[in-house]
Amino acid sequence: MIFIISNIQGDYLPLAILYRKTRCGICRNSIVKVMIENNCLPEDIKREIGFDCNENTRLLAIG
Numbered sequence: 001m002i003f004i005i006s007n008i009q010g011d012y013l014p015l016a017i018l019y020r021k022t023r024c025g026i027c028r029n030s031i032v033k034v035m036i037e038n039n040c041l042p043e044d045i046k047r048e049i050g051f052d053c054n055e056n057t058r059l060l061a062i063g
Contacts, residue, residue, distance in 0.1 A: 012035055012038075012040035012041070012042060015031050015034060015035050015040075016035075016042055016045060018031050019031045019032065019035075019045060025052060025053050025054030025057065026054065028049075028052060028054065028057055029052075029054050029056050029057040029060070032045070032049055032057055032060050033060065036060065046061060047061075049061045050062075
């Protein structure tokens with residue numbers, strides 16, 4: 001994933017679009033991790049991941 005390599009510096013819009021468009025739970029988990037690592041996880045996605053189908057993604061909402 002290209003966003004892991006580059007420093008996104010707060011520009012989370014492409015990641016947020018990817019998160020909302022993908023149906024793959026593993027892909028959403030990776031996207032959320034990148035946003036958390038770059039301090040750019042939007043509040044609406046933070047609330048939403050608590051209900052994700054992927055347990056590992058749900059756990060990211062807690063911690």
